Structure formats: C-alpha cells, structure tokens
Amino acid sequence: MKLPRLLPILLVVALVSAGALPLSSPAVAQEQITLVVWDNWTRDAEQEMIEILNDEFEAAHPGVTIKRATYATDDLTNILPLELSSDSGPDVTMINQGYSGMGALVEAGLLLPLNDYADKYGWWDRYAMGLHSRNSFSADGKQFGVGNLYGVSNTAEVVGVYYHRSIFEEQGLEIPKTLAEMEALMDKLLEAGITPIVFGSLDGWPAIHEFSVLQGVYITLEELDAFMYRLENGTFDTEANLKAAQKLVEWVDKGYFSPGFAGMDYDGATFGAFLNQEGAMWITGNWMTGSIIEELGDEAVGFFAFPSEQEGVPAIVPGGVGLAYGIRAGTKYPDLAAEYIDLVTGPRAAELLFERGFFPATALDPALLTPGTLTADVFDVWQAVNKANAVGHWLDWTAPNIAANIQELMGKQVTPEEFVADVEAEYRGG
Amino acid sequence: MRVKRRQQAFTYGVLIFFLLIAIMPFVGNILTSFKAKTELSRGLFTLPEQWRTQNYVNAWEGARFNDFFVNSVIVVVPVVVVSTLCSLLSGYAFGLISFPGERLLLLVIVLGLMAPTEAVIIPLWHLMDRLGLRDSYWALILPQIGLSFSFGTFWMRAHFKNMPRDLIDAAVVDGCNTSPFSPRNVLWKILLPLSGPALMSLVVLVFMWTWNEFFLVLVVGGTDYRTLPVGLALLRGRYSADVPVMAAASTIVSLPVIVIYLLFQRSFIRGMISGAVKA
Amino acid sequence: MKTLLRGDAVSARRPYERPYQAYLYILPGFVIYLVFVLWPIVSTVRYSLTEWTGFTTPRYVGLANYERLAKDEFFWNALGNNAFFVLFYTILPILVALLLTSLMTRRHLRGxxxxxxxxxVPQVMSAVVVGIIWRWMFDYRGPLNSFLREIGLTELARPWLGDFTWAPYAAGLVGTWVEYGLCMVLFIAGVQSISDELYDAARVDGANLWHEFRHVTLPGLQQQLLVAFVVTFIAALRVFDLVFVLTRGGPGRETQVVSMLIYERAFEYHEVGYGAAMALVMTVLIVSVSAITFYVQSRREERENAR
Structure with a gap:
C-alpha cells in the first residue's frame, strides 16, 4: 500500500476540491447595480408578495438587480450588527425594534436617518405618529421613541381576542363590552364546562400578551410610554401593574385558562387546542389570522378588542408595527434604497399584503372587507385602537426577561407585589 | 441451557424496551409530518386522517432545500475527510508516542470542545473578516475541521492507547518503522487495518455534527453558503411555525445521517470480524 | 491477559524512540485548529477584559466583567442548573450506554x-424535532400523563415541562435520551478492539453476563469511558439547544443554563465582553474537571503498566 505518499495527495485533493468552488458569488457586470436586501418574509405567501414587488422594482429600474436574502426574525437580529458594520452588508434590511435591535444599531452609527426621505415620499402620513415613534431613536441610540426616524414598517400588529362564533351562539353569549362582562361571560363558560381561554405559557412570550391586555385595562399610555421609552419618570412599580398582576393571578385561580397551560407551547398545543374548540377564546395577535382562516375559513371565528373597565373606552392593547425597513449607513446607493423602501411599504405593497391575509400598516379601502368575516373583525379592531390612540407596546422590547417573571407569577412562585418589584429591579439594573 | 435462555430473554427484553423509547418519538415525528395542523392536539400517535405528502413538498420548497442541499454536501465532505485524516495522525502520536509536552498539548487541543460557541463566534467572525474568508465555503469548512480535529484527536488517541503494543514491536522487528514519511510505517501497515470501527464511528459523528451545525453557518456563512439547518430555520415565522411542515423538513434533514450511520455500522460489524481474525 | 492487551512497559518503548516525530503527526490538523479554533478562543479571553458590543471598538475595563459576574445571581443560578444536568447528560447516558453495549456486542442476536x-436514532434527530416531540410527550394531556391516570396515579399528572419542581428533571431526561446514543457508538467501537480471546477465556471459565462485563468489557473500555465522560460532561455544561427547545429556560429560570445567558449577553444585550467572561469561567471549570480526569486516568495507566 502506498498510503503514506497518498496522504498528502488526499489532503491536497480535499482542500482543492473545496477551494475550486467559487469563493464568492458570481461577479456582476460593472455598470450593473446590485441592491442587497435582507428581509423577514419566510412564508410562502410572503415570499410571493415580495418577489412581485422586487420584479416590479427591477422593471422600473433597468440595470438594477435586487439580491434578496431571508432570515427568521431572531437570526436576522443576531447577525445584523456584524453584517451592517461590514462593507458587504445589506443596503436595505428589515430591523427589529427596541433597544437591543434598532437602538444598538443606531448607537453604533450603522443606520441612515430617514427623515429627509420621509418628507420627500410622504411616509409620515402612512400611519399614526405614535407608530412612527416605534421606529425612532435619538441619534445616539440611547433614547427610544424620539429623534430621527430609522425605519418604515409595512404591517400592523395588534393583540385581541379570537373567539369561536359557534360556542358564543350555543351559549347565548355576546361580545363583552367591559371587563366585568368579560368575567361574567367566562364564569358562564366554566359552568357549561368549557375552558374560557386557550392559553399556553411554555414558550414564555405568549404569557406577556396575557399580562399586557390586563395591564392595558388599568394603565395610561403616558405611563406605559414612560416605561417603554425609559423616560425619567419611567417605572414598573405602579398601581396599575400591581392590579394587573393581581387580576392575572385571580384568573389563574378561577381556572379561566387551559388546564396544564404551563406545559403547552404556542404553535402546536395552544393553536391546536383553539382550532379543536377546546376553549372558547384565544388572546393573541392578528398574525394568527391567516393560519386560522386557512384551517377554519373566514367565518367560523371572530375577533374583538380586549375590553376596559368602562364601556366605550378602549383598553390599551399590545400592538404596533411589524419589522421596519431601514438603510445601512455605509450604503453606496442611499437614494435607490429609499426608493425601494417607498415601494415595499407603500400602497401597492399594502394591496398585495391584504390579498394574502396580512394586515398592512397603511390605511386600507374599507370596500375590500366583507362584514362578518374574521378579516373584517381584525381590521375593525386595528382601526378602532389606532384611532383611539390605544396601541400599546411589546413589553419585552424594554424588559427582555419579563416572560420569566410572568411565568413565576402565574406559577405562584412569587406574589404580585414581588413580581412588580422583580421587574422593576431588572429595569433599574439593565 | 435454561440460564442461557433466560439471559437471552433478558437481553431482548431490555433492548426492546430501550428501542421503543428511542424510536417512539421518531415515529411520532413521521406521523406528525403527514398531518394537518388541526390534528395536532389529538395525539402524537394517531394516524393522519389523510397522508398529506404536500407537507414534504412545502418543507422542501419553504426551506429551499434545493439550494442548500448542495452547500451541505460541499461543506461536509472536506470536513469529514480532512479532519478524519488529521485526527488519525495526531491520535496515533498521542496514543503511542511519548513526547515532551504531551499532556499539555492534548489539553490545548481538547480545549476546542470546551469553549462555548456562543462566545467564540463573534471573534471568529472578525477573524474571518480580516482573512477575507467570510462569505465563502472556507468560512464553514476550516473552523469545522478544527473543531472536529479536537474530538477526533481525543477519540483516536483513546483507540490507539488500547492497541496491543507487542503487535507494534513485532512489526518493527519485521522491518516496519515509525517515520511519518516512510511507506513501511507501522500506522499504515499494521494499525490502520485494525482501526476500522474507531474510524468509522469518528466519520459518523463528524458527519452528523457538521451536517447539523447551525449557529456557525448562520453567523459566518453569509447568505450564499447556507446549509440545510439554516434552511430549516427559515420555516419559523415571526410568531409561529407550521408544526407538520417542520416535522417533514426535519425528517428530510435527518435522513442522510441515518443512512450514513446505517452504511457505516455495517462496516462496524465487518471490522469486528476482520479484527478478530487478525488479533 | 493484561500483557496481551497493553504490553508491558519495556516493550512499549519501541515507538518512543524518536519522540520528535510525534509533532509531525500532529502538525497538519493542529495548524488549522490553531488558526480557526484556538485563536478565537484566545481572543475571547482578551475580550472578557473589555466592554464590547461585538461591532464597535472594545474598551478595556480590567476585571470589571468578572466583578459583575461574581454578583450576578442569574449566572450562579444557571451554573447550578448546569451542574444538575451533569447527572442526566453525563452519568445516566454512560450507564445506559454501557448496559446496551454489553448486551449488544458479544452475542449473535437476530435483528x-x-x-x-x-x-x-435519538442522537441523530435535530434539536427542533426533539423539542416538538418531547413537549408533546410531557404535555398535560400527553402520553405520559394519560398513562399515569390510567394506572390510577391521577394526582401525579402535571404539565411536566412547565412545572416549577419537575421541569429540570423532565428536561434532563430528554438529555439522557439524546446523549446515550453518542456514548453507545463510542463503546461499541471500543468493544470491537477488545480481543476475542479475552471473551473466549472468560466463557471457558463459565463467566455469566455480569462477570464478562465486569472483568472483560469494562476494563477494555477505560479509554472510551474517558472520552465519553469528558465529551458528555462538556455537553452538560455547554448545553443550549436541547434545553431551549424544551423550556426556553423556564418556567421562570428553573432550567436556564449558562450558554443561554452567554447568548443573551452577546446577541441580545450586545455585551460581548461580559458574555466572554461568563464563557471563560465556564471553560475554566470544564478544563479543571477534564484535567483532573486525565490525571487520574494516566495514574491508573501507570499503575497498571507497572504491574
């Protein structure tokens, strides 16, 4: 055997076979412009939407090629800072908001302020100013919610209550207009042996929404903003948060949530339990609308806004805008990038999104909606809370570990008082 | 005779018990991969109402396996070949040669297994950036050769330590030597034929680890060199995932590893027979 | 029997004649390892003395990260959880794998x-799937609880992975389920290189399964046991995916492990320096335990060779 002499050859072959492969993507012709775009559109319907828009953009700009890459949200958030700091990073990218997302990028000077482009293209009128503040940071990245605009979103997100119309009809229930009515309704469901709210807290984050809707009953938007944007008077240690925590524990004790909710995950157990009518309601976001319609059609399920203590006064509900499109500070083509953002967050994109069961952040022609459908319900809720300026926040943008605290609260490991103190302590510490 | 039969029954009993625990979840995963979402909460081991092969089509397309499969193969082959060869050599040195600094060097090499990827990955990104290797197959291949070399050295060392040393003595008397450059080297002439099972198990493990590597590929791989596990991650939406499609995609990703293991475990047994004859 | 297996100290000197050759054998792999694995690790040590986002200029802060670490209750909680997982990721898998290996390797069984x-198979499945499946197995309405209710232990039924007392055990057992396969592959390969003559001799002496295991298989697997122990011990302390897909570190912080905190610091809080300090403390722990293991093992070898 000639193995020893073969060995270096084998090594070389292995290395060369790897090296013979192209080290970088095929070069483009000199006069061509390649706009690198990263996004979060992972699902089929979303891919279809963005590919149509990209084709249209390329058709309108001869010589421009869009090189698109997709990431799941967490993955995108993980690698964006590194990639934006290099010359080969994306020209346009979707960005997750909050201090650790957009804030850190702004602080490092990696994003381009979009104010001038917003003036030029009229982005300010796309949706409420309160929503633009979610894509805004002071130029040093320290102050959330004020200063420059660094992103534009094209989808809206809102948490509300999905309910099975058939269960409500059988039990003779009406959509509750106050928190008291909501509780009475749930007692009735319990008597009939039906779990009122399908819920699972195994993944952590869904518990945030359960707490948030109750928080929204008691808190004012000023208080919540102060906490979220870390204003001087920002604190978690408030009467409203304590009341919300006490109410949440009360609901756990009364058995309003799925039995064994601590062990149920979101995608499988909770979603499945709702589809199979193992409970009457599900408090979660409008992002599930498409999936519910896909399984049960547009008419079996309805959606209403979580009620407040007073009829006619909407409670603050967690919501906002989806991931925002922004521009890398070092890009060679800022104007082209802005033009691209104008297209993918504009009316044409809204139309394509809506056709595919997503909720555009921009205003929409009401004639597109069929009353009595889930789609129409969700849209109504979004319009109502948006108009009433009752769109709350995702608490984990500012309190990244709050899900663990809420699990402890719901698992009776801490009292409501301790819960509030724990979150406050972390808020001060971080 | 009765004792023997009782032993046989005991053996089968224990093995079947563990086999059930081992494969039941896998069976559950395969059943899930054919179901509709509405069927999920009914139970893991219920048969699908309708065998939805569409889930596999969706998985294949949604995770863009067409693009990423090739990348996976391009990465995994050089990693397995080079790291196995390098580990064979260094394992031999650590296992059978006594040299100054042996223990310290071994610890330094095994250190590669110990440091958490989450912490090392950002310095690695900057290193790759400086070397101009980022966004290339090299960025995926070279670090994974290094990591596999850590385990491989450690493992082959263990194997060679167990080798009967009078075998080597006899070989040296017969005219073999220990020079790395000589064709009459003990390693190639005597030890390699006896190292089948150890090498095969190394190949299987390195293949599996490289095939499944996610985080490294995500961070240093850029957008053009993604492998299957990164494709799998694309199936996760912002707030939810399609569980049956995920199950289908995972079945697709794990199949090559099972096939490789199947192929190589057959040579485990062959290795045992030939080893028994020679020893 | 011993001489057949290991040779004695004198004859074993043969390959030692030219020790420098060892470096030549190690060199090719070591060069790649040095640049692409060791160098980033060394950088991590450097960065642990800085405040660094990972994408801006690091600022030297001395031992500040370590002082902060000493007072970080979440870190110590997580490290405690890792220590708990050693039982399930290291000790139990080795025991199970030894049992299965001894049953499978020496007998000609059908199938x-x-x-x-x-x-x-469990070792091969991707972590995501392991998560989906076991979450369901442990679900309040899942197979395990159904079984408990069936046999009349209704009060034991609970959402295991969400239970503040039982979640660490449930998550740990899944670790055992995954890790024993790795140990098994190592042990099977190890048994193949034990000489058949040893087994034949044992059988002639009328050894039963246990004796054969105790006096032939186990002594023959010393080296493989060392590898399995070190590798699974590292797995227990470095675990991330497997726990994350089951519990996300919850409920509360009951199953939070150090790797999750490192990840959180490096990628969510952009405190790479602090994350590096955590990583370093953990690495030092692993290295110490491994070094002790190496030492004990080589002492034992010396004793045996001297016999």
Whole structure:
C-alpha cells in the first residue's frame, strides 16, 4: 500500500476540491447595480408578495438587480450588527425594534436617518405618529421613541381576542363590552364546562400578551410610554401593574385558562387546542389570522378588542408595527434604497399584503372587507385602537426577561407585589 | 441451557424496551409530518386522517432545500475527510508516542470542545473578516475541521492507547518503522487495518455534527453558503411555525445521517470480524 | 491477559524512540485548529477584559466583567442548573450506554441491525424535532400523563415541562435520551478492539453476563469511558439547544443554563465582553474537571503498566 505518499495527495485533493468552488458569488457586470436586501418574509405567501414587488422594482429600474436574502426574525437580529458594520452588508434590511435591535444599531452609527426621505415620499402620513415613534431613536441610540426616524414598517400588529362564533351562539353569549362582562361571560363558560381561554405559557412570550391586555385595562399610555421609552419618570412599580398582576393571578385561580397551560407551547398545543374548540377564546395577535382562516375559513371565528373597565373606552392593547425597513449607513446607493423602501411599504405593497391575509400598516379601502368575516373583525379592531390612540407596546422590547417573571407569577412562585418589584429591579439594573 | 435462555430473554427484553423509547418519538415525528395542523392536539400517535405528502413538498420548497442541499454536501465532505485524516495522525502520536509536552498539548487541543460557541463566534467572525474568508465555503469548512480535529484527536488517541503494543514491536522487528514519511510505517501497515470501527464511528459523528451545525453557518456563512439547518430555520415565522411542515423538513434533514450511520455500522460489524481474525 | 492487551512497559518503548516525530503527526490538523479554533478562543479571553458590543471598538475595563459576574445571581443560578444536568447528560447516558453495549456486542442476536440503528436514532434527530416531540410527550394531556391516570396515579399528572419542581428533571431526561446514543457508538467501537480471546477465556471459565462485563468489557473500555465522560460532561455544561427547545429556560429560570445567558449577553444585550467572561469561567471549570480526569486516568495507566 502506498498510503503514506497518498496522504498528502488526499489532503491536497480535499482542500482543492473545496477551494475550486467559487469563493464568492458570481461577479456582476460593472455598470450593473446590485441592491442587497435582507428581509423577514419566510412564508410562502410572503415570499410571493415580495418577489412581485422586487420584479416590479427591477422593471422600473433597468440595470438594477435586487439580491434578496431571508432570515427568521431572531437570526436576522443576531447577525445584523456584524453584517451592517461590514462593507458587504445589506443596503436595505428589515430591523427589529427596541433597544437591543434598532437602538444598538443606531448607537453604533450603522443606520441612515430617514427623515429627509420621509418628507420627500410622504411616509409620515402612512400611519399614526405614535407608530412612527416605534421606529425612532435619538441619534445616539440611547433614547427610544424620539429623534430621527430609522425605519418604515409595512404591517400592523395588534393583540385581541379570537373567539369561536359557534360556542358564543350555543351559549347565548355576546361580545363583552367591559371587563366585568368579560368575567361574567367566562364564569358562564366554566359552568357549561368549557375552558374560557386557550392559553399556553411554555414558550414564555405568549404569557406577556396575557399580562399586557390586563395591564392595558388599568394603565395610561403616558405611563406605559414612560416605561417603554425609559423616560425619567419611567417605572414598573405602579398601581396599575400591581392590579394587573393581581387580576392575572385571580384568573389563574378561577381556572379561566387551559388546564396544564404551563406545559403547552404556542404553535402546536395552544393553536391546536383553539382550532379543536377546546376553549372558547384565544388572546393573541392578528398574525394568527391567516393560519386560522386557512384551517377554519373566514367565518367560523371572530375577533374583538380586549375590553376596559368602562364601556366605550378602549383598553390599551399590545400592538404596533411589524419589522421596519431601514438603510445601512455605509450604503453606496442611499437614494435607490429609499426608493425601494417607498415601494415595499407603500400602497401597492399594502394591496398585495391584504390579498394574502396580512394586515398592512397603511390605511386600507374599507370596500375590500366583507362584514362578518374574521378579516373584517381584525381590521375593525386595528382601526378602532389606532384611532383611539390605544396601541400599546411589546413589553419585552424594554424588559427582555419579563416572560420569566410572568411565568413565576402565574406559577405562584412569587406574589404580585414581588413580581412588580422583580421587574422593576431588572429595569433599574439593565 | 435454561440460564442461557433466560439471559437471552433478558437481553431482548431490555433492548426492546430501550428501542421503543428511542424510536417512539421518531415515529411520532413521521406521523406528525403527514398531518394537518388541526390534528395536532389529538395525539402524537394517531394516524393522519389523510397522508398529506404536500407537507414534504412545502418543507422542501419553504426551506429551499434545493439550494442548500448542495452547500451541505460541499461543506461536509472536506470536513469529514480532512479532519478524519488529521485526527488519525495526531491520535496515533498521542496514543503511542511519548513526547515532551504531551499532556499539555492534548489539553490545548481538547480545549476546542470546551469553549462555548456562543462566545467564540463573534471573534471568529472578525477573524474571518480580516482573512477575507467570510462569505465563502472556507468560512464553514476550516473552523469545522478544527473543531472536529479536537474530538477526533481525543477519540483516536483513546483507540490507539488500547492497541496491543507487542503487535507494534513485532512489526518493527519485521522491518516496519515509525517515520511519518516512510511507506513501511507501522500506522499504515499494521494499525490502520485494525482501526476500522474507531474510524468509522469518528466519520459518523463528524458527519452528523457538521451536517447539523447551525449557529456557525448562520453567523459566518453569509447568505450564499447556507446549509440545510439554516434552511430549516427559515420555516419559523415571526410568531409561529407550521408544526407538520417542520416535522417533514426535519425528517428530510435527518435522513442522510441515518443512512450514513446505517452504511457505516455495517462496516462496524465487518471490522469486528476482520479484527478478530487478525488479533 | 493484561500483557496481551497493553504490553508491558519495556516493550512499549519501541515507538518512543524518536519522540520528535510525534509533532509531525500532529502538525497538519493542529495548524488549522490553531488558526480557526484556538485563536478565537484566545481572543475571547482578551475580550472578557473589555466592554464590547461585538461591532464597535472594545474598551478595556480590567476585571470589571468578572466583578459583575461574581454578583450576578442569574449566572450562579444557571451554573447550578448546569451542574444538575451533569447527572442526566453525563452519568445516566454512560450507564445506559454501557448496559446496551454489553448486551449488544458479544452475542449473535437476530435483528441486531434494527437495535443498533434504532437505538442511535435519538442522537441523530435535530434539536427542533426533539423539542416538538418531547413537549408533546410531557404535555398535560400527553402520553405520559394519560398513562399515569390510567394506572390510577391521577394526582401525579402535571404539565411536566412547565412545572416549577419537575421541569429540570423532565428536561434532563430528554438529555439522557439524546446523549446515550453518542456514548453507545463510542463503546461499541471500543468493544470491537477488545480481543476475542479475552471473551473466549472468560466463557471457558463459565463467566455469566455480569462477570464478562465486569472483568472483560469494562476494563477494555477505560479509554472510551474517558472520552465519553469528558465529551458528555462538556455537553452538560455547554448545553443550549436541547434545553431551549424544551423550556426556553423556564418556567421562570428553573432550567436556564449558562450558554443561554452567554447568548443573551452577546446577541441580545450586545455585551460581548461580559458574555466572554461568563464563557471563560465556564471553560475554566470544564478544563479543571477534564484535567483532573486525565490525571487520574494516566495514574491508573501507570499503575497498571507497572504491574
């Protein structure tokens, strides 16, 4: 055997076979412009939407090629800072908001302020100013919610209550207009042996929404903003948060949530339990609308806004805008990038999104909606809370570990008082 | 005779018990991969109402396996070949040669297994950036050769330590030597034929680890060199995932590893027979 | 028997004649390892003395990260959880794998391929799937609880992975389920290189399964046991995916492990320096335990060779 002499050859072959492969993507012709775009559109319907828009953009700009890459949200958030700091990073990218997302990028000077482009293209009128503040940071990245605009979103997100119309009809229930009515309704469901709210807290984050809707009953938007944007008077240690925590524990004790909710995950157990009518309601976001319609059609399920203590006064509900499109500070083509953002967050994109069961952040022609459908319900809720300026926040943008605290609260490991103190302590510490 | 039969029954009993625990979840995963979402909460081991092969089509397309499969193969082959060869050599040195600094060097090499990827990955990104290797197959291949070399050295060392040393003595008397450059080297002439099972198990493990590597590929791989596990991650939406499609995609990703293991475990047994004859 | 297996100290000197050759054998792999693995690790040590986002200029802060670490209750909680997982990721898998290996390797059984492949399957499955499946197995309405209710232990039924007392055990057992396959592959390969003559001799002496295991298999697997112990011990302290897909570190912080905190610091809080300090403390722990293991093992070898 000639193995020893073969060995270096084998090594070389292995290395060369790897090296013979192209080290970088095929070069483009000199006069061509390649706009690198990263996004979060992972699902089929979303891919279809963005590919149509990209084709249209390329058709309108001869010589421009869009090189698109997709990431799941967490993955995108993980690698964006590194990639934006290099010359080969994306020209346009979707960005997750909050201090650790957009804030850190702004602080490092990696994003381009979009104010001038917003003036030029009229982005300010796309949706409420309160929503633009979610894509805004002071130029040093320290102050959330004020200063420059660094992103534009094209989808809206809102948490509300999905309910099975058939269960409500059988039990003779009406959509509750106050928190008291909501509780009475749930007692009735319990008597009939039906779990009122399908819920699972195994993944952590869904518990945030359960707490948030109750928080929204008691808190004012000023208080919540102060906490979220870390204003001087920002604190978690408030009467409203304590009341919300006490109410949440009360609901756990009364058995309003799925039995064994601590062990149920979101995608499988909770979603499945709702589809199979193992409970009457599900408090979660409008992002599930498409999936519910896909399984049960547009008419079996309805959606209403979580009620407040007073009829006619909407409670603050967690919501906002989806991931925002922004521009890398070092890009060679800022104007082209802005033009691209104008297209993918504009009316044409809204139309394509809506056709595919997503909720555009921009205003929409009401004639597109069929009353009595889930789609129409969700849209109504979004319009109502948006108009009433009752769109709350995702608490984990500012309190990244709050899900663990809420699990402890719901698992009776801490009292409501301790819960509030724990979150406050972390808020001060971080 | 009765004792023997009782032993046989005991053996089968224990093995079947563990086999059930081992494969039941896998069976559950395969059943899930054919179901509709509405069927999920009914139970893991219920048969699908309708065998939805569409889930596999969706998985294949949604995770863009067409693009990423090739990348996976391009990465995994050089990693397995080079790291196995390098580990064979260094394992031999650590296992059978006594040299100054042996223990310290071994610890330094095994250190590669110990440091958490989450912490090392950002310095690695900057290193790759400086070397101009980022966004290339090299960025995926070279670090994974290094990591596999850590385990491989450690493992082959263990194997060679167990080798009967009078075998080597006899070989040296017969005219073999220990020079790395000589064709009459003990390693190639005597030890390699006896190292089948150890090498095969190394190949299987390195293949599996490289095939499944996610985080490294995500961070240093850029957008053009993604492998299957990164494709799998694309199936996760912002707030939810399609569980049956995920199950289908995972079945697709794990199949090559099972096939490789199947192929190589057959040579485990062959290795045992030939080893028994020679020893 | 011993001489057949290991040779004695004198004859074993043969390959030692030219020790410098060892470096030549190690060199090719070591060069790649040095640049692409060791160098980033050394950088991590450097960065642990800085405040660094990972994408801006690091600022030297001395030992500040370590002082902060000493007072970080979440870190110590997580490290405690890792220590707890050693039982499930290291000790139990080794025991299970030893049992299965000894049952499978020495007998000609029908259906051996099915056992060998089937028993390896858990090691192959991707973490995501392991998460989906076991979450369901442990669900309040899942198979485990149904079984408990069936046999009349209704009060024991609970959402295991969400239970503040039981979640660490449940998550740990899944670790055992995954890790034993790795140990098994190592042990099977190890048994192949034990000489058949030893087994034949044992059988002539009328040894039963246990004696054969105790006096032939176990002594023959010393080296493989060392590898399995070190590798699974590292797995226990470095675990991330497997726990994350089951519990996300919850409920509360009951199953939070150090790697999750490192990840959180490096990628969510952009405190790479602090994350590096955590990583370093953990690495030092692993290295110490491994070094002790190496030492004990080589002392034992010396004793045996001297015999």
């Amino acid at each position: 051996m391929t099915i056992f060998r492949v089937g028993l390896f």
